Amino acid sequence: MASKPFFLFSFFLLFLLLPISSLPSTLNLWPQPTSISWPTSAAIPLSPCFSIQPHFSSHIYLQRAIIRYTRLILSERHRPIIPPVVNLSSSSLSSLHLSISDLSAPLQPGVDESYSLYISTSGATLTAATPWGAMRGLETFSQLVWGHQPVVPIRLRIFDKPLFTHRGLLLDTSRNFYSVRSILRTIRAMNYNKMNVFHWHITDSQSFPIVLPSEPELAAKGSYGSGMSYSTRDVKRIIQYGLSHGVRVIPEIDMPGHTASWAEAYPEIVTCANRFWAPTGKTALAAEPGTGELNPLHVNTYQVVQNVLRDLSTLFLDQYLHAGADEVNTACWETDPAVARFISTGGTHDQLLEKFINLTHPYITDTLNRTAVYWEDVLLGPDVKVRPATLPTESTILQTWNNRAKNTKRIVQAGYQVIVSSSDFYYLDCGHGGWVGNDSRYDVQEAEPSDELFNDPGGNGGSWCAPYKSWQRVYDYDILHNLTEEEAKRVLGGEVALWSEQADETVLDAKLWPRTSAAAEVLWSGNRVSDGIKRYAEATDRLNEWRYRMVRRGIQAEPIQPLWCVLHPGMCNLEQ
CATH class of the missing domain: 3.20.20.80 (Glycosidases)
Structure with a gap:
């Protein structure tokens, strides 16, 4: 089998997101938010002096998250193989403002992790019930940033919360x-x-x-x-x-x-x-x-x-x-x-x-x-x-x-x-x-009807x-x-x-x-999408690209398809 050109793996992807209630857009997030609205294909450059405000010095764990995400947002330089086509604003985004209802909420079973995110030409606001919801929103914001000279979508609204605690x-x-x-x-x-x-x-x-x-x-x-x-x-x-x-x-x-x-x-x-x-x-x-x-x-x-x-x-x-x-x-x-x-x-x-x-x-x-x-x-x-x-x-x-x-x-x-x-x-x-070693049950050259566990083909290879x-x-x-x-x-x-x-x-x-x-x-x-149908194909495209972004972030996730499939969305689907 011919080897793949190594240089292709230096590119990392901004994946395609299918909003739960609409047709595919060019925004890319994992996991998919509960609700997302981006009526235009507009984006704004990220200022080199971008910051996350305010700094909650009274909450040590959120403060660490703010420092971590500020560094990630400014340094990741995510380069999508299939770049989204956007109308670029002439201004720049200098800050993301955080607003948290209950800063003292502990990380415990059932804690509220909901958040809302709004990005416009005049600024970005992340509102959360607790610091832990704010961390989820910071992750979402970080995935919205792409490019060597980073840009982020504007006129964007997201409301998000988990199905399960x-x-x-x-x-x-x-x-x-x-x-x-x-x-x-x-x-x-x-x-x-x-x-x-x-x-x-x-x-x-x-x-x-x-x-x-x-x-x-x-x-x-x-x-x-x-x-x-x-x-x-x-x-x-x-x-x-x-x-x-x-x-x-x-x-x-x-x-x-x-x-x-x-x-x-x-x-x-x-x-x-x-x-x-x-x-x-x-x-x-x-x-x-x-x-x-x-x-x-x-x-x-x-x-x-x-x-x-x-x-x-x-x-x-x-x-x-x-x-x-x-x-x-x-x-x-x-x-x-x-x-x-x-x-x-x-x-x-x-x-x-x-x-x-x-x-x-x-x-x-x-x-x-x-x-x-x-x-x-x-x-x-x-x-x-x-x-x-x-x-x-x-x-x-x-x-x-x-x-x-x-x-x-x-x-x-x-x-x-x-x-x-x-x-x-x-x-x-x-x-x-x-x-387990010294297992003679693997020494089967032809399938026997009575041997359901170890026969190949049709068996499970010894895994229960x-x-x-x-x-x-x-x-x-x-x-x-x-x-x-x-x-x-x-x-x-x-x-x-x-x-x-x-x-x-x-x-x-x-x-x-x-x-x-x-x-x-x-x-x-x-x-599933809003009509109850499972979203296999769309999820495949996004997961392919999310995998590459995780690799860029130092997580050696395994590939799920040939890179060709990422470059040709939908072409590797078994069913239309």
Whole structure:
């Protein structure tokens, strides 16, 4: 295959925006605003002395955003391959004036992120309810600027607000380690895409990479080693960076399952540690290596767990604290003699999980004054689950990952608020094939009707959640599908997830972007035009160009089409 001319990749694009209520214009924004009006094709040069006024010195995070965006607006020099044709004003735009109703509004669940933007020959005004809405508006303004001698459209009005208050990205830092620098770059890219929740899946069976003051041995013995753990200083740096970019940081410590990494420090409270097969040799003790689960019957379990949770609530500022509770394996528990006796005398696995939740959930909600978040398994698990009465709806949020809309509906019908992370649409690791070694199932030369998992063609290549979730698959997803209007009110939003069995920071950007951008737009302004038709073709053109702009901003997003398609809008569409 012939190589593409390298010089083409030095050009970066101003993408085409399709207003929700009109035909395509030549303005280009991602995610698409709720409402935009640009009745003329007029633009105005940006003054070399352009500034953002006023400077809110009393709000440190907004002040940082103003400095950051002023620098970006004046230095980016975005060069579109297909330049918009505009009537250029003879004057210049010297400032953007900010007006904020509630400067003291904290970054918390449900915070108002709406804003209005108006640009005329006499000036530009950005009005927002909160500093966090102002940050979203600053991002929009930055995307409106293009050219070596920058210009910006005038006689432009935008009103914008998100459909969902929770627009998140989960990153697993246990299976492979990510440097603080790579996490900060991810948060920066989230800000570009108006996403507001970084769900930090910190620990899992593979490693325990966070240093907690009350339990330092968990990281000392459970991390991958020197330089591969997060100090208190690292955590604070990530949280502060998130605040400066309007991104909440929600910590997750997965338990009681997925806790093999705890066994290096506390072997007495972890069952079946590092034993993948049950004594019979036929039953796996975990969904994947390594194995280990906290023992609900061991008294020391709860002291360690409380120390971990207390340290998390001290380090992390967010109202939400994610406590996992997914994929509990009953066979792993039963390798412990005390658990085996409990089961043999009439006890159940559900009772074991209820005991664990009953002794930890109130500690999260009552003692630490946090809202507890769990994976759906805690209520809907096929093998082990708790009764709804164990999880009060007012202090519990469930995150769904399985069975598409079915489990979402079950959760909201039970009265819980829900965060949607369907593995069928939002799992970014899916489709990359199996990762366990010495697997003879791949040695199939011809398709066998009985082998649905590993045959090729037609199989999934060893990935349980194949095929690969393309940006189109992500963009297609309606997280409110099959819900009534009342049920939909309990859906907080969604999160894409990157589980890291086959990812680390060397491939992080390309694994995340621009597929995560697709979710960002759907969660911000939806995926349909005003008549309800999905906007695939128009979104393809804009996402192509947005990808190039992200690359220019230092985010190594992967291409979604040949560059030829960008140069010939619409020519690569399968359907008219």
